[in-house]
Amino acid sequence: MQPSKKLKKTKIIVGVTGGIAAYKIPDLVRKLQVNYDVQVIMTKSAQDFVTPTTLSVLSGKNVALSLDVDNGLIPHISLLQDVKLVLIAPMTANFGAKLAHGFADDLLSTLLLKLNCEVPVILCPSMNTQMFLNVATQENLKTLKNRGYEFIEPRTSLLACGEYGTGAMPEITTIQATIDAFLGKSSTNK
Template identity: 40%
Template sequence: MTKRITLAVSGSISAYKSADLTSQLKKRGYNVTIIMTKAATSFITPLTLQVLSKNPVYLDVMEEKVATRIEHIDLGKETDLFVVAPASANTIAHLANGFADNMLTATALALPSTTKKLLAPAMNTKMYEHPLTQKNLTSLEEIGYDIIQPKSALLACGDIGRGALADVDDILIKIEEILHEP
């Protein structure tokens, strides 16, 4: 049976890497559904991810395209792995505090407790190292999120430090590990 991955893309300059991640997941035979925050659409278009995933891209929690479905509930029920990559500081804070104010956070809150979850942070070093971000990441780990650490690199803002999205290959390795756990 084909594993279903929901890839949630939040607003980060690293959002463009979600195209490569989507493509690589499809090549490995996964069914990939995309959720994007409004901020993510400033960095990459939904059409790009729709073409690569061969599935609709979900943007608005209030838009129900089929009267018999509640998308954020049904997507949660249908996924084997919920991946947030990139995960911005804003999205991490919303997830850690139970906000459900967009399609990404509403779907995350509606996930069955048994659904596996992976978070790949991407942000400025100071934002990543901020005690509140670290507290939020710890809170998410405590409720079952796997966290793939960002790497140290020259960031888009010109700073050098930890905060760059983990390499797509490393994210893929972690996805494979999670999906093949007993």
């Protein structure tokens, strides 16, 4: 009997920024890695909410954290090889502003500037309601939509700050279903 060939999973990137909703990302990564080859990239501020070790264990690969060249590989170039989709969850107001204005001061923002929406990039804004509704944030989101970024809109619910309003990260099942729809797959782990 011949050994079975392992099916190659579709490669996706999950970018994590520094919002309180980052605590939900380990569960998302655990569920996504069943059907996808998940590469996690974290901003420095995201590491204040969840550890790279946790996401490394759940994704089965090292979490990318910096622009440092490793073995001659430039991370914001090499990590994009064979990527079919990029998800940014949670996406803070700060990261959205950086992205809208072309700032590239960390691995995640540099990678997205290089990528230029060549594959679907799904953004999950997550922040305090007043930050979300702020005219600057709304203009940044409009700019990103006009450039081809996809969005999963934030939920309206009780927020971590104790206020009730729009700004909560979408449910994990919603994010997973959206990724599956973009990639033509069906979730087997809901």
